[in-house]
Amino acid sequence: MMQTIGLYVHIPFCRAKCAYCDFNSYAGREALYTSYLAALRQETILVQGLLAEGEGARAAADRAPFPRAATLYVGGGTPTALPASDLAALVVEAREAFSLSDDAEVTVEANPGTVDRGGLRALLGSGVNRLSLGVQSFDDRLLRLLGRIHTAREARTAANDARQAGFENLSLDLMLGLPRQTMESWQESVWRALELGPGHLSLYALAVEEGTPLAARIEAGHLPPPDDDLAADMYEWAEDTLARAGYVHYEISNWALPGHACRHNLTYWRNEPYLGLGAGAHSWWNGRRWANHPAPEAYVASLQAGRPPEAEGEAIDRRLELGETMMMGLRLLEEGVSFARFQRRFGVPMDDVYAAETADLVERGLLERTTDRVRLTRRGHLLGNQVFVRFLGSDPAP
Numbered sequence: 001m002m003q004t005i006g007l008y009v010h011i012p013f014c015r016a017k018c019a020y021c022d023f024n025s026y027a028g029r030e031a032l033y034t035s036y037l038a039a040l041r042q043e044t045i046l047v048q049g050l051l052a053e054g055e056g057a058r059a060a061a062d063r064a065p066f067p068r069a070a071t072l073y074v075g076g077g078t079p080t081a082l083p084a085s086d087l088a089a090l091v092v093e094a095r096e097a098f099s100l101s102d103d104a105e106v107t108v109e110a111n112p113g114t115v116d117r118g119g120l121r122a123l124l125g126s127g128v129n130r131l132s133l134g135v136q137s138f139d140d141r142l143l144r145l146l147g148r149i150h151t152a153r154e155a156r157t158a159a160n161d162a163r164q165a166g167f168e169n170l171s172l173d174l175m176l177g178l179p180r181q182t183m184e185s186w187q188e189s190v191w192r193a194l195e196l197g198p199g200h201l202s203l204y205a206l207a208v209e210e211g212t213p214l215a216a217r218i219e220a221g222h223l224p225p226p227d228d229d230l231a232a233d234m235y236e237w238a239e240d241t242l243a244r245a246g247y248v249h250y251e252i253s254n255w256a257l258p259g260h261a262c263r264h265n266l267t268y269w270r271n272e273p274y275l276g277l278g279a280g281a282h283s284w285w286n287g288r289r290w291a292n293h294p295a296p297e298a299y300v301a302s303l304q305a306g307r308p309p310e311a312e313g314e315a316i317d318r319r320l321e322l323g324e325t326m327m328m329g330l331r332l333l334e335e336g337v338s339f340a341r342f343q344r345r346f347g348v349p350m351d352d353v354y355a356a357e358t359a360d361l362v363e364r365g366l367l368e369r370t371t372d373r374v375r376l377t378r379r380g381h382l383l384g385n386q387v388f389v390r391f392l393g394s395d396p397a398p
């Protein structure tokens with residue numbers, strides 16, 4: 001069977017830094033755009049060499065063909081901070097370099113303050129078929145508090161422009177648990193999002209990250225800290241509302257209409273191989289996991305000197321890969337871990353490896369076993385650590 005990978009490209013640039021953000025993103029680096037794009041091309045060549053090397057060894061063993069990328073995800077930062085023609089060219093080059101099939105999922109993250117109809121049409125023309133818009137809220141008061149560069153009206157316009165440009169597959173991000181966010185404001189945001197008819201919604205609870213301007217304002221007493229109970233109520237209300245609207249809650253923070261789950265992110269959550277290009281990007285392939293230099297300057301300098309931009313890496317043995325696949329599938333995904341997928345991936349039935357663990361966890365009411373998969377029970381969700389330690393701490397058969 002042909003092995004496929006998920007391909008991620010990181011664009012670490014933003015127009016302005018949001019007050020809550022501790023992602024690997026930088027404002028005011030426009031002068032670096034050209035050399036960064038050149039560095040991405042260099043890294044593409046290095047990674048192609050790596051794949052060919054790995055596949056040489058694999059081909060000798062089982063004659064598996066060269067892996068293709070089944071998904072491409074351009075994230076950030078703000079990919080749409082780049083000039084639209086550069087971003088479109090990057091997508092075309094990545095699709096060619098990694099033999100993306102015509103039905104591959106190709107996502108670009110966009111900030112509503114950085115898109116217009118012409119740019120959106122250029123993205124569609126380059127093969128992008130999924131747009132992920134960081135809306136965060138339809139409450140202008142909260143958007144200002146978060147330091148977003150767009151208004152609610154601009155977010156709506158961006159979504160409508162994307163539709164008019166021809167994007168059928170639209171994902172919207174919203175945030176809950178914000179200081180001064182009321183239940184009414186949250187409900188209004190979810191309703192406004194649903195009016196735009198997205199196939200996919202990501203709802204994230206705010207995490208106040210140390211060192212951010214938002215954390216400083218909360219510490220100084222200028223803003224109230226997030227109210228965890230209210231955030232939990234918001235989450236539960238959204239769960240009910242989205243279920244009634246036909247959305248499937250397939251991952252902790254993600255909902256999709258049938259057929260619209262994000263295939264790229266499922267690659268991560270199923271612990272399947274992926275390659276990341278760009279500053280701070282992570283890769284997991286061929287028994288190794290590694291991360292690139294986070295700072296774009298260091299990333300560019302490394303590639304300009306002809307060196308791989310890897311900052312750190314570790315070997316992942318089979319035992320850890322098996323355990324992590326179980327842990328991630330159970331912790332994150334509503335679908336849990338499928339017996340068929342496990343056997344396809346590892347070449348052995350799950351019961352040959354984890355029969356004792358699953359039987360015990362089912363007995364204790366933490367795991368549910370159906371004809372085709374295992375997944376956490378409600379109690380298992382609450383006591384997840386007791387489940388995960390059984391898979392990460394056990395010593396499976398080879």
Ligand code: SF4
Nearest residue numbers: 014017018021025077
């Ligand atoms: S747009 Fe996204 S990545 Fe950029 S600063 Fe804001 S939250 Fe961070």
